[in-house]
Structure formats: C-alpha cells, structure tokens
Amino acid sequence: MSALSLIVVGANGRVGRLLIPAFRALGAAVGLTQRDSRALTPDMAEVTWAPLDGPAPLAAFIAARGGPPKAMLVLAGSTPGTGADMAVNIAVAQACTAAARAVGIGRILLASSSAIYGHGRATPWRETEAVAPASAYGHAKLEMERRCAGPDVCALRIGNVAGADALLTNPRRPLVLDQFPDGNGPIRSYIGPQSLARVLVTLAETPLTLPPVLNIGAPLPVDMADLARAAGIPFDWHPAPPGATARLTLDLGHLETLVTFQDRDSTAAAMIAQWRHCQTQPEPPS
Template identity: 45%
Template sequence: MGRAMHFPRILVLGATGRIGAILRRLWLRSGARTGDHVLWQARAARHGNWAVFDPRDPDAVARAARGCDTILCLAGVTPTRAARGAAMADNVRLGLAAVRGGAAAGARVLLASSAAVYGGGQGLLAETVPPAPLSDYGRAKAEMEHRAIALGAELGVSVTCLRIGNVAGADAILGDWRPGFRLDRFADGRTPRRSYVGPATLARVLKDLAAASDLPPVLNVAAPGSVEMGALLDAAGLAWTPRPAPEDAIARVQLDVSALERFTSFAPRDSLPRTMVAEWRELACLETYIS
C-alpha cells in the first residue's frame, strides 16, 4: 500500500474514461479519502461518490463544483469516439463549460489536452513551441486550449491545459497490442521514441498539480526522456514484428517536462520501460477498488 495522499477537493469530469479509471483505482489505493475530497462525474448513475450530469453544461458543472478547489476535466472526444459518431468539436465545448463552471464555483481548472497539438513536431518539444496539429483531434484540442485560456483570463479563472503524452496501457502500443503486432523500425535499428508516463506516475503527478499553486497556462505531462516503443513491448514480453519505417515516419517526439518538474518530481526509474510496464500490470490488479 502506498502512503496516504493529501488531497484538495476535486471534481473530476469525464471520470469514466481511461485516465479517469486510472485515477479512481490508484487514488483509492493510495489512501485518498475520496468520499470527502474527490467527486467523480458520469453521465449515468453509478454506486459511490458520483455526480451525474452532462459535462457540456456549465451550470451543472458549477453546481457539482461548489466547495471544490479544482476542476480536473478529463472529458473529451477521442478519435475512437468520433468514429462512433461523437462530435470532435465537443472538445472545445467541454473545455469552455469547465472554465465557466469554475468561474461560478470559484474553482481553478485543469484541462486534459494532448501532445497531438504539436502535430509533426520532432525532437524536444517545449510548451513555447507553437501548436501545429495535423489531425482533427489535435486541431480540436489546440482550439480548446486557445479558447479556454482566453475565457479563463476574461472570467478571472486559473486555467492550465495539460498536454499529456502516451500513458502506458492506455496507448496504441501496450493498450492495443494484438498477436502479429507490427512496429516501424528505422535504418539504425531503433523503433519510434515517444514521451510516455506510467499510470501510477501519472496519478501522482495529477495529484501534485491539483494541489499546486501558480501553474502556468500550459504544461507538458510525461516522464522525463523518451521511450523506445520496441523496448516497451520487450519489457512487457509482447511479441512484435519489425517493418521498415516509411520515409515520413518520425523517429523521436519528446515532451520537454522541465516546467512540470517545478511542481512534481521524478525518480530515474519512472522513465524506464520496465517501470511503466510494472505500473500497467499492477493497475489491472486493482479492479476491486473501483466503486
């Protein structure tokens, strides 16, 4: 069992998604008094400390957020949901509703964005790099950031957009692995390198950010360094077949987390593939902690 965490009062929007599930399992495991400190939002009734409403409704957000210090908005439309008919533009609507709800309730707002706003950017990417999204998802998140930050300034609400990198197990490598999985390999023998974070490390980082003050408008969120995707699969013992990387494949995309490290800390092991795999596997053992 981990040591108990000190929590501010938090409303988590979109708590039924992948990252929301991670937080529910790990914050409970770590001794968070969720009944007193964390209110989870869903669209359908559930047993436990849940608020049921549409997170696109700023009035409903404001009512649920009364007495909360922080609104953590994980609600959003992913490419998978968009393929099933959800509107990608709802990413903007959800972000603005969270900001308006925060203004009415007197809570600051953390918005889950994505590294997809950097598009085809290569190398080390700091928050000062202008967004250049290539996908509809990246464009929607970039617009959400721009409009939410502007609205926060207008309404006097502290808004921080979290550009979250790949989360081990909630990604397209570990999370979507199937027998016969194929992975690009470059001429130097390496596979793509990307910014990653283990689920337990992410849960701790988000807790630290929820308790921190004077956050900047944008923060990259990942473990320091980058992880080779082949090494991640190898650490998990998952077989994969190399294929020649196409000419337009990007060898390395790494988020600069020096700004993040002002508000949380990392151990060297947090950046290791074996640690991320261990966190992912431990997460699967915590199903009984979900209310």
C-alpha cells in the first residue's frame, strides 16, 4: 500500500468538499478524516477521527497504511457566521499538531486566513508584516499560529477560495456588491479549488523547507464583480459605505518560489470553471 502524500483533517467543510474532486483529478494520494457519509469516494483512504479525542484512531490508521503521510493539512475548525466559538480553531489545531508529531507526520499545514491582516489597503500584505486582526476569527487564527509554531509547521494564510466564499454561495439574486469611487467592486486575493489542491500537494511533497507563514492565493487579485459576471450571477451595485474594504490582497511572491502558476490561474473565468468542475460533493446539512 503506497504512502499518502497528505492527510486532510476536516474535509467536510466547504473548502474540503471542493478539494476532494480536485485532489482526485490530480491523482494525489490523499487521506481524509471527519467526512460526511454522503461524500464518500472509494478511491480515497479515510479514517474517522476527532482530534480532541486523542491520536489513537489516527495512529491505527497510519499503522494500517504502512507509514505516515508526508504532511497533515488541518482544515477543521470554526468559521465566521456559524455562531461557534472561534477558540475552537486553536484547540483543534493544537490537538492536530500534537497528534501529527505522535504518529510521525513531519510536516503540518495549518489552514489560517487572510482575516489575520485585519484591514484592506492599497498594497498587498506580506507575511512578515505586523498584523492587527479586526475580528474574533482573525484573532483566533493568529493565536492558533502562535501556539502551534514549530519545526516544519506552516500556517497558510489563505485568501478567498472560489466557490467556498459568500460571493458564490449567496442565494440572493441579484447579488448586491459595493461599488467604490474607481468604479470597481471589492478586490480580493482569490484562488480556484483546483489550483489550491495543486498548491497543497506541492507544499506537502516539496523537499524545500517551508516558512512558518505563507500567503495562499492566485498571483493576481480579482474583482468580485468579475467573478459574478463569469459565473453568470446577476448583481446590482450599491455605493460602498464608509469603512468598506476596497482592497484586501496578499503578496504571493514567496508562494511563487515554491509553486508554478499559469496566467489563467488568476482569471475569474478559470476560477469559476474550477469551481463548477468541483461541484460534485453535496453541501452538509445546515
């Protein structure tokens, strides 16, 4: 039995469900935990494991596979708008980090967030800059990074994932988008789910040492209005209110030294195409 490149903790959320078919398309050897029974795919190894219950089930799974995967990706945790305690992100990440160490997984990829940067500005945020989160979610992710820091732990400050964010999952029609004085909508760092899957597998498998923090997105930011247009979603403009964030973008220079992107990876059309390709997993019950 071949060793896994990556084991994904928390694959039943919106991002995880988009990544499952994307990993499959890559032919990547990926294991999954905490999956919804309706999303089962027989070609992927899986283990039922709740990180806060200790590492024993994970250890048994690893032993049955003949050895640990190259890396663990931690997607599990609380997200904004659910009413859940954001501190769960810290506890789950700490438990996953400890379990990975216990079972011999050398590399840990923690799903953090661009919410850590706190506010928008004209220039992209670099990983090395001081941050001031503006939300409980951002504060929790920053504390998660601090408490889990260690050898070969890389916190992934992920921008918006096309198809997993409020823009494309919002059932309202038409959508209402803020329009700023320059005529544009909100500008954000996005990435398509297939591009994200390729990034994650590359980071899991690279022999290079990863930094403690890494911004994740496609190289060029995108206007949310362009994504709506590419998806054929009707929208109305609303004058951006005072304090609305026109730009919140990430500097992807470090990521581009580790992963090769194509120009199309940054286009709204390609991101929408990737999202549609990956819409094969049912949404979890609300």
